[in-house]
Amino acid sequence: xxxxxxxxxxxxVLDLSMTDDPASLASQVWESSPDLQAAxxxxxxxxxxxxxxxxxxxxxxxxxxxxxxxxxxxPSDLQDPILNVPNVGVGLSILLExxxxxxxxxxxGQTLRSTVLDVLEQVxxxxxxxxxxxxxVAAAEVRVATLTELAADATQLTKxxxxxxxxxxxxxxxADRAQLxxxxxxxELGEAKAGLEEALRACSELVGLPCLPFGDRARAAAWLxxxxxxxxSDFSKRPDVQSLDAARAxxxxxxxxAARRWAPDPTLRVGYVHDRFVVSGNQQNSVxxxxxxxxxxxxxxxxxxxxAAVAASSAARARERLIAISGSQLERIDAEQKTVEGRxxxxxxxxxxxxxxxxxxxxxxxxxxxxxxxxxLLARRSRAELLLTANDLDKASxxxxxxxARVAGGGLTYPKELTDAP
Numbered sequence: 001x002x003x004x005x006x007x008x009x010x011x012x013v014l015d016l017s018m019t020d021d022p023a024s025l026a027s028q029v030w031e032s033s034p035d036l037q038a039a040x041x042x043x044x045x046x047x048x049x050x051x052x053x054x055x056x057x058x059x060x061x062x063x064x065x066x067x068x069x070x071x072x073x074x075p076s077d078l079q080d081p082i083l084n085v086p087n088v089g090v091g092l093s094i095l096l097e098x099x100x101x102x103x104x105x106x107x108x109g110q111t112l113r114s115t116v117l118d119v120l121e122q123v124x125x126x127x128x129x130x131x132x133x134x135x136x137v138a139a140a141e142v143r144v145a146t147l148t149e150l151a152a153d154a155t156q157l158t159k160x161x162x163x164x165x166x167x168x169x170x171x172x173x174x175a176d177r178a179q180l181x182x183x184x185x186x187x188e189l190g191e192a193k194a195g196l197e198e199a200l201r202a203c204s205e206l207v208g209l210p211c212l213p214f215g216d217r218a219r220a221a222a223w224l225x226x227x228x229x230x231x232x233s234d235f236s237k238r239p240d241v242q243s244l245d246a247a248r249a250x251x252x253x254x255x256x257x258a259a260r261r262w263a264p265d266p267t268l269r270v271g272y273v274h275d276r277f278v279v280s281g282n283q284q285n286s287v288x289x290x291x292x293x294x295x296x297x298x299x300x301x302x303x304x305x306x307x308a309a310v311a312a313s314s315a316a317r318a319r320e321r322l323i324a325i326s327g328s329q330l331e332r333i334d335a336e337q338k339t340v341e342g343r344x345x346x347x348x349x350x351x352x353x354x355x356x357x358x359x360x361x362x363x364x365x366x367x368x369x370x371x372x373x374x375x376x377l378l379a380r381r382s383r384a385e386l387l388l389t390a391n392d393l394d395k396a397s398x399x400x401x402x403x404x405a406r407v408a409g410g411g412l413t414y415p416k417e418l419t420d421a422p
Contacts, residue, residue, distance in 0.1 A: 015212045016134055016203075017219050023413035026127050030415040032208040033126055039119040043418075046112040053101075053108040062091035062271060075279070084276045091271020091288070098265055103257035110250035117243035120418055124239060124409075126206075128402050131226075133203040135402075137213060138220040139395035140196035145217040146387050147189040153380070154182035161373065174373040181377050185384070224394045228405035233330060235323045238409035244319040251312035258308055261301030264293045329407045337400045344393045347386060355383035 014032075019025050030036055069085040078084060161175040196213065203211035214220040235241055269290040275282045358379045365371035 013210045013212050014203075014207050016137060016223075017212070017214045017216065019134065020223075022127075025130070026123065026413055027415045029127050029130055029207060030123055030418075033130075033206070034208045036119075036123060036126060039122060042115055043112075043119060046108075046115040050105070050108040050112045053105045057095040057097070060093040062089065062093060062269070064089040064091075066273075067275075067277060078279065084279070087273050087275035087277065087282070089271055089273045089288075091269055093267050093269040096266050096268055098263045099260045100257055100265070103253045103260065107250045107253035107257060110246045110253060114243045114246035114250060116418060117239045117246060120414055121239035121243060123414060123418065125406065128406050130203070130206045132399060132402050133199070133206045134211075135224060135395055135398045136199040137196065137203055137211065138223040139391055139398075140192065140199045141214050141220040142217055142224070142391050142394070143192045143388060144189065144196055145220075146391060147185060147192050147384075150380075150384050150387075151182065151185045151189050154178070154185045157376075157380075158182045160367075169369060170373070177373055177377060181380065221394070224398045226398070226401075228401050233327070233408055235326045235407075235409065238326075241319055241322060241409075244315045244322070248312050248315035248319070251308045251315060255305050255308035255312060258301035258305035261299075261304075262296055264296055266291045266293050326407050330404065333400055333404050333407065337397065337404065340393055340397050340400060344390070344397060347390050347393065351386050352383075352390065355379070355386050359383050 014028065065086050065088055067086050069081045073081045073085060158175065158178040158181075161170060161178040164170045165172045165175040200211050200213060214223070236245075269288070269292070271288050273286045273288060275284050275286070278284050359376070362371055362376040362379050366373055366376045
């Protein structure tokens with residue numbers, strides 16, 4: 001959730017411990033991500049184009065002063081020829097489109113739909129990328145917590161071995177070995193903390209706000225266990241696929257619009273003329289009506305029609321290829337996910353319990369002097385490696401679930417501003 005600043009101020013940070021609502025996270029990403037801000041302008045421009053497509057052509061106002069005398073007048077004794085010879089005309093002209101408004105409106109509407117769907121796909125990919133970034137933070141926090149516990153255990157073992165060495169129950173070399181293991185674990189812990197800071201920085205770059213860590217191992221681990229509603233394989237409902245459908249429909253409408261340019265659009269003119277040269281028998285007041293036609297002998301839309309036909313076929317082919325590729329990708333992701341889940345199950349149910357049992361038994365044996373400390377250190381190291389491997393596998397499983405959601409689509413609640421668009 002976004003943590004706001006003072007009243008009326010924009011949010012300042014993203015608290016990862018409060019990001020369990022997918023709809024809220026999508027809205028936050030839409031509002032704060034720098035990469036998505038230009039998308040608002042694209043949608044606004046497409047909406048403006050659609051609105052313009054429904055406007056009637058603007059009428060034109062014609063003003064004219066005609067029959068201005070030059071040289072001798074007829075009759076020659078006409079007084080004030082500038083006032084009594086010219087006529088004044090006032091008229092309106094408007095373009096009458098024939099069969100073009102419908103295709104133009106259809107093309108603009110489909111272009112807007114394609115633009116909105118493109119933005120929805122951009123938001124979807126961005127939210128999934130943010131969720132991957134948050135998973136990096138969660139995995140790093142779990143790793144830090146695990147190594148913190150291991151470092152505490154190592155410190156306790158070192159202390160115990162020092163006490164036993166001072167009493168003569170074990171050699172100083174065993175105490176040094178325990179301390180060496182402690183130092184190694186502390187070094188790994190430092191590296192894990194640096195990795196956590198790096199993951200938080202990457203999260204901030206994705207969201208456009210500073211990211212606060214989960215602050216709790218259980219919450220971080222719960223994030224890595226999240227699932228996505230991506231069981232469907234109906235790729236036609238993905239925004240990017242639907243956008244290609246809309247792009248094809250827009251191109252087909254533009255193709256029809258270009259094809260109809262062979263029909264010339266007349267311009268209707270209606271006007272009023274006031275003539276002062278009545279001495280010659282002219283009508284003093286009159287109106288006129290006229291039509292003018294362009295002659296599409298050379299350019300009658302053939303180039304635009306050909307370009308629109310290519311755009312329509314390209315969109316259709318891109319849609320087919322996208323669906324075909326998505327199907328094969330989904331099969332590979334599912335196979336990889338099955339392998340990872342199998343490894344996680346074996347690790348959780350067999351390897352980790354066995355490692356914990358061996359460490360506990362060796363710890364008791366070392367305390368009684370019945371086993372060398374080297375065996376305990378090796379067992380502790382094996383347990384630590386298994387714990388860290390489990391963390392890596394949890395992160396890998398989450399990333400595969402994200403990859404499946406990215407390919408299969410669905411499972412994401414979009415910002416209301418986008419879903420309300422026509």
